[in-house]
Amino acid sequence: MLSIVVGGFYGDEGKGKVVGYLASTDNPEFVVRAGGGPQAGHTVTEGKKVTQIPSGFINPDSKLLIARGTVINPEVVLREIENYAVSNRIGIDYGCTIIQEEHKEREQDLVNRVGSVGTGTGPARVDRILRKAIIAKEVESLKPYLVDVASEVSQASSANKNILVEGVQGYGLSLLNYKFYPFVTSQDTTASQFAADIGIGPKAIDEIIVVFKSYVSRVGKGPMKSHWSEEERQKKGIEERGTVSGRLRRLGDFDKNMAKEAIIANTATAAAITCVDRLFKDNSGVKDFNKLTLQVQDFINEINSTLKKESPYFKGITLISTGPDLKDTIDLRRSI
Ligand code: GTP
Numbered sequence: 067m068l069s070i071v072v073g074g075f076y077g078d079e080g081k082g083k084v085v086g087y088l089a090s091t092d093n094p095e096f097v098v099r100a101g102g103g104p105q106a107g108h109t110v111t112e113g114k115k116v117t118q119i120p121s122g123f124i125n126p127d128s129k130l131l132i133a134r135g136t137v138i139n140p141e142v143v144l145r146e147i148e149n150y151a152v153s154n155r156i157g158i159d160y161g162c163t164i165i166q167e168e169h170k171e172r173e174q175d176l177v178n179r180v181g182s183v184g185t186g187t188g189p190a191r192v193d194r195i196l197r198k199a200i201i202a203k204e205v206e207s208l209k210p211y212l213v214d215v216a217s218e219v220s221q222a223s224s225a226n227k228n229i230l231v232e233g234v235q236g237y238g239l240s241l242l243n244y245k246f247y248p249f250v251t252s253q254d255t256t257a258s259q260f261a262a263d264i265g266i267g268p269k270a271i272d273e274i275i276v277v278f279k280s281y282v283s284r285v286g287k288g289p290m291k292s293h294w295s296e297e298e299r300q301k302k303g304i305e306e307r308g309t310v311s312g313r314l315r316r317l318g319d320f321d322k323n324m325a326k327e328a329i330i331a332n333t334a335t336a337a338a339i340t341c342v343d344r345l346f347k348d349n350s351g352v353k354d355f356n357k358l359t360l361q362v363q364d365f366i367n368e369i370n371s372t373l374k375k376e377s378p379y380f381k382g383i384t385l386i387s388t389g390p391d392l393k394d395t396i397d398l399r400r401s402i
């Protein structure tokens with residue numbers, strides 16, 4: 067079974083937590099990070115943040131892979147490998163594009179214009195397109211980790227092993243989407259892209275889980291349909307800052323239209339909704355759907371029925387996150 071987890075809004079929907087949960091419950095043979103670069107940070111649980119290695123590191127029995135479509139800053143990836151002591155179970159693809167110091171400088175224009183994070187990911191991809199980027203197999207310090215991720219994943223997939231793929235950012239940052247351009251990231255951010263980032267085809271994917279947060283957040287510039295005023299935000303008592311940038315995120319209401327489009331563009335089979343406890347107080351740590359307040363049950367049921375109408379592939383919302391801990395999760399996978 068190969069599952070891909072992707073973001074449904076502008077990133078930071080809580081994919082790190084969802085991947086961490088799935089990695090601990092489903093015991094995948096491999097957890098694969100696909101796409102993005104060090105600008106895409108994930109929080110697995112409080113204080114456990116990664117930007118390059120898969121959030122699935124949380125399961126000590128899973129092997130970790132970084133797919134070739136991921137842009138790498140060797141210094142950052144090596145630091146994370148050391149911090150989380152995963153050197154004996156991580157593989158980095160020979161083909162990953164490498165960030166060099168000048169890429170960060172060249173990103174300044176994007177930082178100013180579209181609110182990029184400034185880690186050099188976009189300019190490194192530009193050099194890849196111009197065929198002048200260096201790739202992982204040319205970097206001495208990465209040599210102990212180099213593998214062919216496409217071949218590892220396709221072999222494991224043929225042997226029916228569980229594989230969990232972790233996409234990055236979110237549907238609203240897709241490079242090729244004309245509605246969002248130019249406030250987008252340097253690649254598309256849907257499941258097909260992440261499959262291509264690994265080097266497998268769409269038919270190898272069994273499950274596509276789109277993660278939504280109960281409200282919308284956005285770290286960079288660019289339009290948002292609903293945007294809470296500072297007063298509204300304080301009334302709701304929610305504050306968010308970027309994992310990588312530390313910048314205050316703009317927040318707004320759950321965007322149903324965007325959610326519908328994300329379900330279609332990803333041919334999603336399931337969805338996860340996070341942070342319901344932040345939007346609706348008194349639901350913190352709830353593990354049983356029937357114990358959620360009626361307000362949250364209605365909120366989830368309404369989103370569920372709206373999304374189900376959109377796509378024949380979509381089975382429904384399967385995971386609801388009610389807190390930062392991996393245990394704070396309602397898992398409906400067996401009941402739908
Ligand atoms: P992705 O980029 O999608 O992986 O999300 P992220 O991990 O970058 O999101 P963010 O940086 O916003 O981190 C989420 C924060 O909220 C972390 O501190 C998580 O531990 C926490 N979190 C995740 N899910 C929940 C939830 O359902 N409720 C609450 N209260 N906190 C959550």
Ligand code: MG
Pocket residue numbers: 077078079106107108109309
């Ligand atoms: Mg993030």
